[in-house]
Amino acid sequence: QQYGAVEQELKCKQHELALIEDRISRSAGAAAEQVISEAKTNLTQLEAELKALPEEKKGLQQSIKSLEKEIKSMDSGRDGRISHLQQSVEKLKVQLQKHSEQVEMQRERTESAYVE
Secondary structure: OHHHHHHHHHHHHHHHHHHHHHHHHHOHHHHHHHHHHHHHHHHHHHHHHHHHHHHHHHHHHHHHHHHHHHHHHOOHHHHHHHHHHHHHHHHHHHHHHHHHHHHHHHHHHHHHHHHO
């Protein structure tokens, strides 16, 4: 009989523990901890992307310079090719502008993530 009472008390305490753990997992603190963990992961990812963007920008700038040199070296008999290369240069400039905007957005996101 004493064993039965102790066993029942143990089950009761285990149930109480389960309820308390459930309350803790639903609490604002646990939610905030999860948000912080996700923000840290996101921040790490954004920092890695931000570090890679300047190299990509340099590559695009080199491509633009190379194409501009090719255009300058062409003689006037190759107007069609020059026109095509000029269009390629313009496309690369647009890509570079978009890339620059991405770098700025990533920088702002990283700064805002640090602030949080």
